Every structure is written in structure tokens, then in C-alpha cells.
Amino acid sequence: MSGFQFERRPPRIALLEAGRQILAEEGLAGLSLRAVTRRVGVSATAAYRHFADREHLLAAIATSGVWDLTTALESADRMAVAPLAAQGEAYIRFATTNPALYRLIFGPERLGHYPELENALAAAYGVLATRVAKTVSAGEAADKSLACWCLLHGLADLAIDGRLPADSGATDILAARLTMAVAPER
Template identity: 40%
Template sequence: MPEDKAAPAPRYHHGDLRNALLEAGRVLLEEGGPTALSIREIARRVGVSAPAAYHHFSGLDDIAVALAERGFAELAERMRVAPRNARGQLAPTGMAYIGFARDNPGLYRLMFGEGFHTAFAADDRIRSLRSAAYGVLKSGLSKRLPPEEIGTAALFLWSLTHGLALLMIDGQFDPGADADALIAAVLRLSGKGLPTSGNDHAQ
């Protein structure tokens, strides 16, 4: 009796192969993290040969950078549209940041270089997109702090949200806990440690 063989990958039919390859890479990221990325497997899932992928990407590092670009753009947009009042509330931005990481753990890890530190360190696009996301965090502080304090406060907030995000996606919290309530409580507490105008607090 012949042994079962894996079902063939669906054949590629539409015109945007680059986007299809990135979408397949993103699925792989969420299935197995950055180490799961493979040009051969990405191409197989799209239904093309590996050489066909090289018409759009110079190699796996190039695919990883393109995926990270998408991730940072989505992260910045999610923070940008988070609700804030005229006083510049901080907690909704932090919730949006951590929510993105929780929704896209594999992509989030990749964005900060997991498995691709050398490629990302040398890429100006990644540095620019990280700066753009950092700028969204800083923008919420402009209504609360004097200009000379914004940089330090933004770094504090980024460190806090990045750390919370990693703890969440690593499963380091009680699985029975209300994650959203816990994140909100930590972010409120962090706001009390920042200089404020009047009675303003991060909520």
C-alpha cells in the first residue's frame, strides 16, 4: 500500500506574488516564531518554487525585514488611533501597544530582531520604523511634560510596555488573571510616577 503523501500546496494564481509570500511568512511566524521562517516553506505554501521567491526577495533576511516593516507600520497605526483626550492619556496607547504584541506574538518577536539581529542592526528601514513607533509614544507626552523631559519619559514608557508585552506573550502571568485589567492597572500606576500638570493622571 503506498504511503500517504502531504497534500500539494495550492497553485499560485493571482498577480501579487510578493504580498502572497509575505502573508505566508506571517502565518509561519505565528505558527512557530521567527525560527520557523523558511523561503522554501513560504514558497511551498504559496504554490510556487523557491527560485520564484528570489525574484522578489534577495533572501530570508530580506523577507524578515519586509515583515518587520509591516509590523512596525501596523503597531504605529494602532497606537495612533488609540483614544486619548486633550490631556494626552497614556494608558490607551500602552494598551494598544501591548494588544498588538498579544495579537501578533511571532511578528512582534521578529520586529525586535529575534533570529535576525545582524540583518536588522544594519537596516536603516528598521531603525526608521522603530523611531516612528517611538514617536507615537512620545506624542502622548507632549501635553503632560516639558520638552526636556519627554525623551526620558518616553523611554520609560517604551521599556514598560515592551517588558509587559514580552511577559504576556511568554505566558508569565497567571492564566486565570484578567490580563486587560492587569495591564491597565500597571499602566495607571506608571502614570502616577510621571510628572503631571494639575491633577492629570494616566488612565
Template identity: 40%
Template sequence: MPSSANNSYHHGDLRQRLIDAAIALIGEEGIRDLSLRQVARRVGVSHNAPYRHFADKEALLAAVAEQGFESLRVAMETARQGIPFNSLERLEAIGIAYVHFALAHPFHYRLMFGDYRYNFSKHPALAAVANRSFIVLVNTIKEGQSAGVLRSDDPHNMARVAWSLVHGQSMLALDNKLQIEQGEEFTQFLRFSSQMLIQGLAGNSAS
């Protein structure tokens, strides 16, 4: 007789439990050896149960990455909305929130931006949420341009420059290459680098 826990899985909770198990296993053993069978075993369901939600390993990993991008978008948007009017301060807050997200969710982040390659045409939901997280940055730059405090170059290219900075910081921090302990000193470094970036993005627009 199936357990009551398994019954609850079949009524809506199994998909998220499989995603959670995949994240845990990625943290323990990496992505390469992950399998749906292994994830099913961790959750305590039959080997066939994951296929009700995911066609294969790539589909499961795409769901994990999708969840990560949505959480990143929320973190960036929350930081942005916490500063009502100043677009330059919003840009700084978004950058800091981005790096803090990466450090708080390292397995999500490495899956989102690491060596694993997705066929985005097969996973339109993942492509859409990844784009929405990027658009938070683009829109903030457009606000700064409208306010006359950022240069009037292509906002998407300017967003790519900003993204390149915070992504590099995130990966260096995750790999313990920055030689700065996480804490107030690290946050001060993030603020300093964000201000240097903003000066470049502002150019002569504010003069």
C-alpha cells in the first residue's frame, strides 16, 4: 500500500520535491552523474515517478535553473523597489543583490551559468524567465537614461557590461578567489566596484 507521503507527492508536491532533491544531489555529487533514478531514490518514489513531470534529466535541470532565475529576478526587483527614486542607487542595489543571490544559492547559480548547456528552444519557460531577470537590469538603465544620469548608449549593451561585472564577482567569490571574507568588507567592495561601474556608465551625461 502506498504511504500517505507518496499520496501527497502524487497530488501536486512531487515536482517541487524532485527539484529540491536534484539541488541537494548537485551539491553533493555535481551535475555529471545526476540521474532521474537517483533523484527518485532520494525522494522515496518509484523510478518512473519523475517522468510524470520531466521527460529527461535535461528537463529536470532546466526546471532547477528556471527556479533559480525566477528567484534571482525577485531578489533584483526587491532590491530595486527598495529605492524609490534614485536610478543610480537602484543600479548599485541590483548589483549587490545579484552577487548575494549567487553566494546564497551556489548550486542554483552554477547550474544557471556553469558548464551545463541547455537547448533554450526546448525550454521556452527557462529562456523567458532568464530574459525577465536581465530586463530588470535593462529597465533600470533605461530609467537612468531618461533621468539624464546615464549615457545614451544601447541599454542592452550597457546592461551586459554591468552583468559581466557582477557575474565575474559572483564566480570569483564562489571559487574563493577574491581573498575577501564575506561580511561588511565584502559588501563595501561590492559598493565600491558598483560605483566605479556607474561612473563608466554615466560618462559625461551628468555633467
């Protein structure tokens, strides 16, 4: 496999992109600092200038993924009609298009002690919570926001695992319908 065009990207970005590619192709088991540097075409020690260890690399990859999710939710929120339903569709589309990245973000690696990742997750949740707050009474907003987030997360897990009933229909449309059931848009 040919490496990245390292000279055209900042090194940290090239390493993150390589890490995301390896994660998508080989899963978490195939992702190491050595594999990332090999993919980029730099020395084995080059990654240590940017990431203290594999866990730091994983946290950086997860954080970049959450910002991508946040961007998708923000784009969906700008929809003229049914922005909450569009956010539900965007969430599921992100998860099912990037299952390994989604699993890294929300999986058992427990990367929660990285402030950058926590901030990114709070921003993603904030986009959804802000929209829900515009659709329900103030007293219901916190519970309904959490209910929507949990619904989308559970639906994403079931979709990735192929565990949805055969008659449930297209997953992104299902996400829109269920999200609207929790917090109907006015």
C-alpha cells in the first residue's frame, strides 16, 4: 500500500487520518502507533511526538470522529423541515457508515478521561439537546433530550449489530420516526 503524501499534511493530521483508515479497515485490534507510522511512511518513533501512547492516539481518533458527528448533527439541524428528525437520521447514518469509529467513541475503551473527547461529546449532545429544548416544554427538555440520545445510541448499536427486526425499515428513517415520537416537532 502506498503511504500518505505526508509532506502535504501536518504530521498529526496525517497520523490521525491513517489511524482512522486502519480502524475502518482492520478494526481496533489492527490499530497501533507502529501501524499508523508505517501507513504514513515515517519512522516508528514519529508518532510519539504527537501521541504519548496508543491510548492517546485512540482518544484523538475518537475526538475527531465526535467532531464529525457534531458537524453532521449541526448540518441536519439547519434543515428547514423537521430538524430533529434530520438529526436522528444523521446520527444513524454516521454510526452505520463508520461502525468501528462509532464503537471506539462509545465502546469499552473508556477514553472518558480525555478532556478534548469529553468536550466534543458534550458539543454533540448539546446540538441535539438544544433542538429538543425547542420542541418540548422547559420542564421536559432534559429528560426528552436524554431519551432521544439514548434512543439513537441504542438504535445505532442494534443497526451495526444487525439486530433490528426485518420489518423495521430503513434505519435512518426509523431513527427519524422514533426521535419524533419522543419529542414531536411543532
